[in-house]
Amino acid sequence: MIFIVLFINFICICISSTTADSDCIAPPMECPNENVTFWLYTRQNEDEPHQVLAMDQESIESAPWVQDAPIKILIHGYTGHKDFSPNTEIRPAYMQCCNYNIISVDYNPIAREPCYIEAARNTELVGMCTAQLIDQLVQKYGFNLTQFHVIGFSLGGQTAGFIGDYVTSGKLERISALDPAMPLFVTTDNNKKVDRGDAKFVDVLHTNALEKGKLEASGHVDFYANGGITQPGCKATKEQTKSGCNHARAPVYYAESITTDVGFYATKCYSWIIYMIGWCEMFDSADEILFGEYVPRNVKGLYFFSTNSEPPYARGSNQKTKNRRRRSSNYFRRGIK
Template sequence: MKSTAWLSLLALAWSVDANPILGLLNPECKVVHGECPHENITFWLYTNSTRDNPVLLNPLDLNPWDFQPARPVKILIHGYTGHRDFSPNSHIRPVLLDNEDVYVISIDYKPLVPDPCYFSAVQNLPLVSQCLAQLINNLVDRNIVPNENIHIIGFSLGGQVAGQTANYLKRKLKRITGLDPAKPMFVLAGNTSRLDPGDAEFVDVIHTNVFGRGILSPMGHVDFYPNVGSILQPGCREESPDSPGSCSHDRAPQFYAESINSTTGFWGRQCTSWLAYIVNLCPTTGKQELMGYHVSQETKGSYFLETGKSAPFALGKQEDVDNSQTLAQFKLNPELNEIPPDYEPQLLEAFLELDALKAVLNTDGSDLDKQLNWIGREDDEPLARAKL
């Protein structure tokens, strides 16, 4: 066990991508506690007229005139090492403001998710979620924004923040979008700790780095897998040779941003499972569904599509080729449209068994468990309620 763990840690140390293990040894990585509002979590309101000078919102003293006239509200949540001008904000916010009559709220919780503090960053997410829920509850309770007009869009760790926020909301949201929700420390987490279909009336998810930073298993009412959600999205080796995994992860918000005003569209076709798609056992005729901002909220299941190597990425509708006779030989069950729950591929950079980690670090097991205790919650164990 120790030898395996040492090899794993060496691989992590030499990886060109982010190394979350270092955060366990860094005294600067801290789990932050407190009440909402919190000084390390801020909310910035953008409109066409204030895009260069956004309004800093006070969740306890909201000005209704900031949200007049009435428009839909899009809430963007960044991930690990991010901030309010980082992905997905940098990709999605300008396109929304240019093409849609909406308000955009960008969250900034950069002080809680610094590099290399991934493990403490994950433990700080419940506080971020509580404070976001406080803002949303106050917007709705004070009749400033109707609940049905609020749409959360979260990238990476932000996707998991969106899921946790649902634990503290007084009313279920109409829609949550997860953009390659983060995998490390969430594979074994219960539904109270990560995004799932119960978090909103409609949850749509785009997976672009399922063998690395993102989760493979379906997490929404509809899940899209561009280029099989692969570890290496087309064009990323050339675009980012030193960090192709990061590039692939970031493709999710890039695809979503393009989908807002694309006339070509990202069209996916449903398949019985991810594994069936890998071995070419998916129907290549029939109805196709649009991925991204304009997805139909009646869409259910897992959908697959290909994209281009560079922007514009959308390739439009797929060609119909009748392969029904081939598929008939395999007698596939159309209800098996989920990936087996015990199948979740891992990369060394993304996840280590905690037992191996304890052995290598020579850390007292109880102390490490205390640091990471929230990921072991049962599905039916709620997170602590926010003090709103």
Template sequence: MKSTVWLSLLTLLWSASANPLVGLIDPACKVVRGECPHENVSFWLYSNSTRNNPILLDPLDLNPWDFQPPRPLKILIHGYTGYRDFAPNSFIRPVLLDNEDVYVISIDYGPLVRYPCYIQAVQNLPLVSQCLAQLINNLVDRAIVPNDQIHLIGFSLGGQVAGQTANYLKRKLKRITGLDPAKPLFILGPDSRRLDAGDAEFVDVIHSDVFGRGVLRAAGHVDFYPNFGAQQPGCMEENMQDPGSCNHERAPRFYAESINSTVGFWGRYCSGWLVHLLGLCPTTGAQAQMGYHVSQELRGSYFLKTGSSPPFALGKLEDVDNSQTLAKFHLNLDNNEIDDDYEPQLLEAFLELDAVKVIVKMDEDDLDRQLDWVDREEEEPLSRNIIK
């Protein structure tokens, strides 16, 4: 097992310049400690009247008049390499302000999640989450914003920030939305480290890059899988060199469009992603709307299709009776060898954070002493072996 982990890590570091572990060897990548408020975590308040001149909030000295008249509050949380004008903010904030009578807070913790420091970015999330929780607790304690009027919307790493923030809140929020929550280093950890259905009264999740940056397994009360969450239509043409980045970013784009779509993103219930993959989901029956206007009574997983360019929403799915086909098959999930929490990955070395922490403590000489060349057949590729 240790050999597999080390070999995967080495392969990744030597061959993939854009992988999540490249920051391990960059001296500029640091884990930041400190107290909240923190200089690297800022909060910007937007409304229709301040959309071009947002207010920088002081979590310890909040002005109630900044939140008058009373309106619901949406908090947008960016991800890796982001900032307050990066996704999801760039897609969602203007549509919210144009179509909804709300306040929007865009958090900015860009200095803590810079490229190529993904490992350190993940380790910096608890600090970000504590600072966001401090702001929310103070807003609620001072009766500036009611707790049930606060809605967190997090993209990628921001989705995991939203989940971790729940650890530090005095009261459970009414709603959290996860937009393709980040996968690398969040697969094997406890629920306290990642977004899950226990983090708010209602958690809805959109999965758009399940084989790459985003998680596949269900993470909310209701989970939507547009185009199965694998390859999003139009992404190969839009970004041929990195279609996965396009897939990932589709989640906030779909969500932004859902705010004022005239047709909506409609999905159909299926018992799970494996059943859907095998084509054993019913293709008739009730449908549910994905996105901003989702029903908070929904539970389970829903699958839908989208267009390849804006507007992406295609409206309700066509009913096609496949009951006779389904009657011929029975999938016995009790004997299913694929666990519910199975997570396929493009890169094997998306290690768990605890394993990475051990590796970070080792210098290059220590690593080299633990490696030796192994004998190989003439036609086999070169490989390395770990000395136990």
């Protein structure tokens, strides 16, 4: 099955390349780059983003920074822009919970349809230019590298890995890759895909593995929502394919993790195969951790959680369900004695 899916993705890429026209561009690896822009949002200017230019002192010093607050960098995927997923889900959630600095990266001119091959290639350029901005803020303007948390969706998840590779100020504190793109990123070269070496802590979410997203464990901790391949409640519509719906759930789940009072609780499993055949409890404990914004930074391995089929998606702790099942089982055993 895996080989069939990979072959289908390969055919899709080939079709993309034959239909691409002169609008498909892969600019030189030079930063700053007019195709990569950065937009700062805070509660002060939530509806009027401030453009930040890496090599422009005035644009940086006049920006409405929230002093000493975390800096969340959001990176869209293929065909996206600063007002496209994951920005539309995650940015409002942060605005609701916290007065943070939110930087939305916009590289739409070099990520447009039908130019997937070029868009995938351009993720390295976007990563390099974003790293340049981070280094400028740290080295010239007194920001602390520990303030930065990079969150990328799809191609943006792979872009986050390149940011980690190109930053010269030290190692990024955290990268969150949301269903990082699979096509053209199936490689053994860790410098060409997001991996645990790109930051001090890399957490990865899988929602559409083997189609648009990767199945491969890529971080210090990898979360597989509902097994990581399909999501409950997703179906094909006029606006979106079923695969697209599964893929798009990644930023939705992450955004909900920022504000939910219930929480996405995940349990550890030795491997994806062990999870799929239902043997996790034979190998791992039933201890739970939170997925998302508040994931513990000391966890490692593969974790799995289930969701509802419609919002709110978080289901809370699995221990309550297990305790209910245990009590029911004990009652049944007492009844048959």
